[in-house]
Amino acid sequence: MSDVQQTRFKSRLSAILFADMVGYSRMMAEDEMATTMAVKSCVEMFSALAGDFSGKVIGTNGDGVFLVFDSAVDAVSFAVEIQNRIREQNQGVSENKQTLFRIGINLGEIIIDELDLHGDSINIASRIESFAQPGRICISGTVHDQVSKKLSFGYEYLGAQEFKNISELVDVFQVHEDPAAATLTTGMRRPARSSEYVRPEANKEQSIVVLPFGFQGNDPSESWFADGLADDVTTNLSRFHDFFVIARGSAHVYNDRSIAARDVARELGVRYVVDGSVRKSGPRIRVALQLMDAKRDRTIWGEQYNREIEDIFDLQDEITQVIVSATAVQIEASELDRVRQQPPTNLAAYGFVLQGQSHIFRYTQEEVARARELYDKALEIDAAYARALAAKSRTLNIDWRYGWTDEPDRALDDALHLARQAVDFDNADARGFGELGFAHLYRKEHDAALNAYERALRLNPNDADLMSDMADALAHSGRSEEAVAMLHKAMRLNPFYPDQYIWHLGGAYFNLERYDDAIRTIQTMQNPTEGRRLLAASYGMLGRTAEAEAEARKVLQAHPNFSVDAWAAVQPDKFEEDVARFVDGLKKAGL
The missing domain is CATH 3.30.70.1230 (Nucleotide cyclase, GGDEF domain)
Known part of the structure; x- marks a missing residue:
């Protein structure tokens, strides 16, 4: 040139x-x-x-x-x-x-x-x-x-x-x-980069991920059906104690990405990968699936199902059992029997719940409200549909957590009531017990919260989000060492874990007076805004005044009306000394 x-x-x-x-x-x-x-x-x-x-x-x-x-x-x-x-x-x-x-x-x-x-x-x-x-x-x-x-x-x-x-x-x-709601969303933590991530060697032979299913149909707005089916297969598999099942959040990172199954398996540290597609045309569905053994780099099972839409629950059971058999996991008949959740009396109710799931995981006030409308439609059809009750309870918990309601006490009470209804109608579904645990925790009913979470994890031992929530309850109940161990397990199950896991881990370290560990942990948050309270308090307790005051200024920049006393009242700690230590750290930071 x-x-x-x-x-x-x-x-x-x-x-x-x-x-x-x-x-x-x-x-x-x-x-x-x-x-x-x-x-x-x-x-x-x-x-x-x-x-x-x-x-x-x-x-x-x-x-x-x-x-x-x-x-x-x-x-x-x-x-x-x-x-x-x-x-x-x-x-x-x-x-x-x-x-x-x-x-x-x-x-x-x-x-x-x-x-x-x-x-x-x-x-x-x-x-x-x-x-x-x-x-x-x-x-x-x-x-x-x-x-x-x-x-x-x-x-x-x-x-x-x-x-x-x-x-x-x-x-x-x-x-x-809203930076607070973003703490629940997927984080950029590739296994190769993450110091927290440990490949699941103990479960390597029974480790699996279900990738999002592709959708083919005349109406793209019905793609929620394929997403919902993949999520339900994941949930069914994750109930087996002998499986190590990657969480839906990490699987969805690969939703719009063309990548070979063996490369997905390598990135996530698993042996088996399930992927497929769904075609929906009127009352009929065609589901094409394949199961890849990444260790041997070959497809060990592939099948195409042509069914009436009303057969979707039987189809889910069949897919789950075939995958279990194909991966040679020994499952007792009693465990296979309890995999299937209570289906709704009307298939339309199931459709409304699946559509709601496509909104709730976007974590904005408008999307969560839209999800609740869809769950209400499901409950209008079947008032005893436990899954819809648990899902609606979650929307009220989210509203309470992020101040999206003018009646916070009522929202938490209603969330508790719905969760109780969910477990009454279906005591084999972990979702209801998880919501029950969250509602009890923020009512400072610690024993009831932990009992509910324990029931939930017995029903679904691979639910990473449940583990994170239970770990937070353990930390607030004076059992922070157990919380740390549980959070590391959750991070292995959900390698693209959200910031909420880190927030919970930092809080557990703070309660253990491991302030340097709390700081290092919170500094790895993808969205640091909501972790600054813990940073300010940790620096304050270490006597690092300049850094503590700098974080305090950032807390006030994001939340101009922040009040230490108001925050202390929300903290669901069982022991007053834990709250007092956190308040002391915030005040030392100048808040």
Whole structure:
């Protein structure tokens, strides 16, 4: 390239943002003029606001907008603000006419010439946008590295994605405006990187992961059916004591990623991988499955099932038993008999529960409320459906935990009542006992909480989230050493574990007065905002005043109305000295 040609090109590090309107073609077909005006209004909003965040609109293309920013912090701050404004603009507008955008952001070098911008970084940003839910924001790993410690948002790990013509995998995260709720979402903890992760050698011959099933059908909105079936097969397998079953959260990291079964097995430290697809057409389903033995690198079983949709529960049982037989695990007949949960009296109730699950795991106030509506629909059909009762109880617990209700005491009481109903109607389902344990804990009924969690784990010994919750109850009951051991086991079962596991582990270390361990643990959180209270208290107890006060300032930045006394009242510790120690640490930090 000549010197003259080189002077025509410049490169710079920039944050690249792509925004794309959801349902543009459908809306144009329904009302071309109204849709055009709505898009024009949003593009004008993008242009007017971008300058306040060091950004500039580079181009538009019908339903899409392309912007660049000087920094990743500015780009993410802009994206959150623009989504909030669009959300306000949609208030009072019917759901099918709302203007929603997906946003994707990447950070990297861009090449600038006299006519255009170029570079892989731009292509990556445009592809990241497609991973976002409507009205949400997705970012690359390079953006996450820049903003996670600077912006008080939450970040959910969606996995390492392979993009066409991009040589390296790209980590993708979805932004949560509520950092507290994000503590429950998947974390970026690849086994090769994680010092906490220990491969399950003791269970290696009976270790398994069920990958998300692909969906094929005329209505993409019914994809929840495939997700629900895969999750139910996972739950059924995880009830067997001789199995080591990877949690659904870690399996879902591979949902949109093309990767060979043997590579999944290597990353997760398991021997067997189940994957498959579901085709639904009217009242019939076709389920194609295969079971891979990664140790021998061969498929040991494959089957295609063509059934009526009403046979779904028998099909789940059959799939579970075939997998158990194919992996040569010795299971007593009595354990096989109790695998199947009580089915609803009407298949429609089951469908509403599966749809609810597709919403609740997104952990936003709106999505949790939507999940509860669907669980209520299931209960209208079958008031004794234990799974729906337990699921609704969970929504009320989440509302209570994150302050999404104006009546917190009632929410916790109702959650307890629903959990009791769930275990009364089906005492072989671990979900109800898990919700019962959580509700009892925050009523400071410690023995009842631990009894409920013990029942839950006897029914489902591989449920990593149950282990994490029980470990937290153990720590609050003065049994922190047991809590630490249980949390490490949960992390092995769920290698892409959420920040909540780390939060619970840090709390257990704090109760054991292992403050350095608490600090090191909390510093590994993907979303550090909700761990700063523990950091401030731990630094305070170690006499590291400057660091304690710095964390305290960040606590107040995220929660301006934070009160030590109010937080102490919420803490469900059994022993007053544990609460007093935590309060002492917070006050030493200046809170």
